[in-house]
Amino acid sequence: MSAKRVLASAPAKIILFGEHSVVYGKPAIAAAIDLRTYVRAEFNDTGAIKIEAHDIRTPGLIVSFTEDSIYFESDYGKAAEVLGYVREAIELVKEEADVNGRGITVSITSQIPVGAGLGSSAAVAVATIGAVSRLLGLELSNEEVGKLGHKVELLVQGASSGIDPTVSAIGGFIHYKGGKFGHLPFMELPIVVGYTGSSGSTKELVAMVRRNYEEMPEIFEPILNSMGRLVDKAKDVITSDLDRELKFQTLGKLMNINHGLLDALGVSTKKLSELVYAARTAGALGAKITGAGGGGCMYALAPGKQSEVATAITIAGGTPMVTRISREGLRIEEVEV
Ligand SMILES: Nc1ncnc2c1ncn2[C@@H]1O[C@H](COP(=O)(O)OP(=O)(O)O)[C@@H](O)[C@H]1O
Ligand SMILES: C[C@@](O)(CCOP(=O)(O)O)CC(=O)O
Ligand SMILES: [Mg+2]
Structure with missing residues (x-):
């Protein structure tokens, strides 16, 4: 209905x-x-x-003022794209x-x-x-x-x-x-997300990696394969019966390797790497980019050190977000019939 x-x-x-x-x-x-x-x-x-x-900045906005009027125009192509x-x-x-x-x-x-x-x-x-x-x-x-x-x-x-x-x-x-x-299996993860404040377009970053891959497949293929293998290893660790501390230690190492490989793909930035190193220096077991990169966010795994890592991210010029895993996906909040 x-x-x-x-x-x-x-x-x-x-x-x-x-x-x-x-x-x-x-x-x-x-x-x-x-x-x-x-x-x-x-x-x-x-x-x-x-x-x-309500949360999207209008790209290509043009505003004309006179003493008694204000006139807005927009680059409709850009606005439609966004x-x-x-x-x-x-x-x-x-x-x-x-x-x-x-x-x-x-x-x-x-x-x-x-x-x-x-x-x-x-x-x-x-x-x-x-x-x-x-x-x-x-x-x-x-x-x-x-x-x-x-x-x-x-x-x-x-x-x-x-x-x-x-x-x-x-x-x-x-x-x-x-x-x-x-x-x-659901795990509470002691993570801190660090936002650089700048953004990257996934469409453009995925296309950039594709161009590099096509130019030098013999270099990129092993990097992508290593990323796949480290995910297999991470899955084994997550589903193992090791205790939490040991799990976090291995996952942290794998995060650091994953970050290095993402850097090799060309999707890190100076700011992202600064936040990653700041988090590690403050005691995170691992830190890496999350998502497409080119700006955006990193995250750190920091059991018992979340507030120290959040402070280090702030000092390095980022915005920390202490966040939790959401068990719920899409939610229908209200229905008026
Ligand atoms: N609140 C929103 N309203 C409308 N479009 C949005 C909103 N949030 C994101 N988008 C769309 O998603 C795009 C960003 O997606 P993407 O480049 O994949 O980055 P990410 O998914 O990491 O935020 C925006 O340029 C816009 O087109
Ligand atoms: C780079 C990619 O692996 C993740 C992109 O995530 P985001 O749009 O940056 O949040 C692309 C994809 O998986 O489709
Ligand atoms: Mg996206």
């Missing part, structure tokens, strides 16, 4: 191990975290799709249901920094698909929403492994490889 108004939310994620190599079919491990994007969907009488994106994930998400759901000529208004508010490696693109796609599909009376499982979210990322970015929309839709702690995924 269709509804009058629906509010849905979907979480951000961190990639614990295996970003970029996951695009080449290698395994990766990710966890949903407790920052969310909220999407409200309702019908309107205009017949149009209306998107209110809303690509939301538009494609709505279009995909509309293909599955009968809208009967009705318009849909989608209003977005988000706690997730954009272009920061925390999966804001996947969260906005998943929450939009969740809200609009429920509005139109479609009964989609969270896994199905994750699959549609992957389609959205493929349409907008040209390439996507699908790990981000999957973990945002189903929540928790997951192992992912070539579209197949499963939950790993």
Whole structure:
């Protein structure tokens, strides 16, 4: 049954191990975290799709002032591009249901920094698909929403492994490889996320790695293979019966190796590496980029040292975020019928 108004939310994620190599079919491990994007969907009488994106800065904004007036113009191409994930998400759901000529208004508010490696693109796609599909009376499982979210990322970015929309839709702690995924045993992870304050575009970074790979496959192939192997090792450690401290020590070492390999791929920046080294010096067992890189965030594994690591990240010029793993993925918050 269709509804009058629906509010849905979907979480951000961190990639614990295996970003970029996951695009080449290698395994990766990710966890949903407790920052969310909220999407409200309702019908309107205009017949149009209306998107209110409250947290997106409008690129290409031109403002003309006179003494008694103010006139705004926008570079519509750039503005349309930035809303690509939301538009494609709505279009995909509309293909599955009968809208009967009705318009849909989608209003977005988000706690997730954009272009920061925390999966804001996947969260906005998943929450939009969740809200609009429920509005139109479609009964989609969270896994199905994750699959549609992957389609959205493929349409907008040209390439996507699908790990981000999957973990945002189903929540928790997951192992992912070539579209197949499963939950790993839930673990509280004493992590600190450090935000550089700058952003990177996943579309551009994934394309850059692809160009480098095509130019020098004999160099890039072994790096990607090593990333895959270290994820296998991390999975063995996580699912083993070792005690927590020993698990964290090995996972920390693997994070540091993964960061070095991501640097070799060319996706780190001076600021990201400064935050990574600051965290390690303050006692983190491991620290690495999370997500596409080129700016954005790193995360550190710091049992018993979270506040020291957060302080070190601040001193190094970053913004620390102490966050927890979210067991819940896509959530339908309210339905008005
Ligand atoms: N709150 C939001 N509203 C609308 N679009 C969003 C929002 N958050 C993210 N996006 C879309 O996702 C893009 C960023 O995605 P991406 O480059 O994959 O970085 P990340 O997923 O790491 O944040 C933004 O440029 C925008 O198109
Ligand atoms: C680089 C990549 O592995 C993760 C990108 O994550 P984010 O968009 O930077 O949050 C791309 C992908 O898996 O599709
Ligand atoms: Mg993204």
